[in-house]
Amino acid sequence: DIQLTQSPSFLSASVGDRVTITCRASQGISSYLAWYQQKPGKAPKLLIYAASTLQSGVPSRFSGSGSGTEFTLTISSLQPEDFATYYCQQLNSYPPGRTFGGGTKVEIK
Amino acid sequence: QVQLVQSGAEVKKPGSSVKVSCKASGGTFSSYTISWVRQAPGQGLEWMGRIIPILGIANYAQKFQGRVTITADKSTSTAYMELSSLRSEDTAVYYCARDANYGDYALFDYWGQGTLVTVSS
Numbered sequence: 001d002i003q004l005t006q007s008p009s010f011l012s013a014s015v016g017d018r019v020t021i022t023c024r025a026s027q028g029i030s031s032y033l034a035w036y037q038q039k040p041g042k043a044p045k046l047l048i049y050a051a052s053t054l055q056s057g058v059p060s061r062f063s064g065s066g067s068g069t070e071f072t073l074t075i076s077s078l079q080p081e082d083f084a085t086y087y088c089q090q091l092n093s094y095p096p097g098r099t100f101g102g103g104t105k106v107e108i109k
Numbered sequence: 110q111v112q113l114v115q116s117g118a119e120v121k122k123p124g125s126s127v128k129v130s131c132k133a134s135g136g137t138f139s140s141y142t143i144s145w146v147r148q149a150p151g152q153g154l155e156w157m158g159r160i161i162p163i164l165g166i167a168n169y170a171q172k173f174q175g176r177v178t179i180t181a182d183k184s185t186s187t188a189y190m191e192l193s194s195l196r197s198e199d200t201a202v203y204y205c206a207r208d209a210n211y212g213d214y215a216l217f218d219y220w221g222q223g224t225l226v227t228v229s230s
Contacts, residue, residue: 043220
């Protein structure tokens with residue numbers, strides 16, 4: 001099975017900061033990677049798919065990059081509503097895995 | 110607009126089974142793939158498996174092979190996840206999600222509201 005390792009697992013930042021979260025895959029997954037945001041008590045929300053494509057309705061301060069085994073999610077200017085936990089997910093077609101990374105909790109400094 | 114509505118919270122005894130439903134509306138259910146994801150209290154997301162209703166084919170994460178069964182009823186646009194031999198570690202919120210394809214790329218674009226399953230003696 002493909003494993004995803006996110007770093008950091010916890011991040012303390014201020015409103016307006018630029019934030020970068022990394023996701024590393026145990027083997028190459030091309031661009032078959034998505035990013036989700038989850039707030040307490042809520043289902044995850046899709047932010048980015050295909051490693052760098054912004055889902056409709058998601059603010060442009062979110063961006064994704066990478067391919068193969070290393071990926072990043074960047075928030076260019078952190079807003080109060082962005083304090084949440086972020087997960088990467090690999091969506092390889094064969095074998096049909098859908099593994100998630102361990103998550104990165106972004107908290108207010 | 111796709112909507113996924115899950116069944117209500119459950120309390121189960123260790124060793125028993127639980128069956129959670131996920132009813133879809135909007136779109137064409139038989140063209141979906143539905144995945145199931147769980148989240149233990151304070152923990153991350155864990156993919157359990159998926160069903161392709163139009164084919165009746167299910168795939169499972171290795172960890173849950175033999176203990177989880179995912180099915181779908183096209184006539185009612187409902188997917189089901191049954192987990193057997195429950196233990197306390199299975200206490201979690203269980204989510205269904207639409208496992209969609211945008212071109213060559215898969216993603217989970219719609220999610221159910223979650224179902225809390227508590228395993229306790």
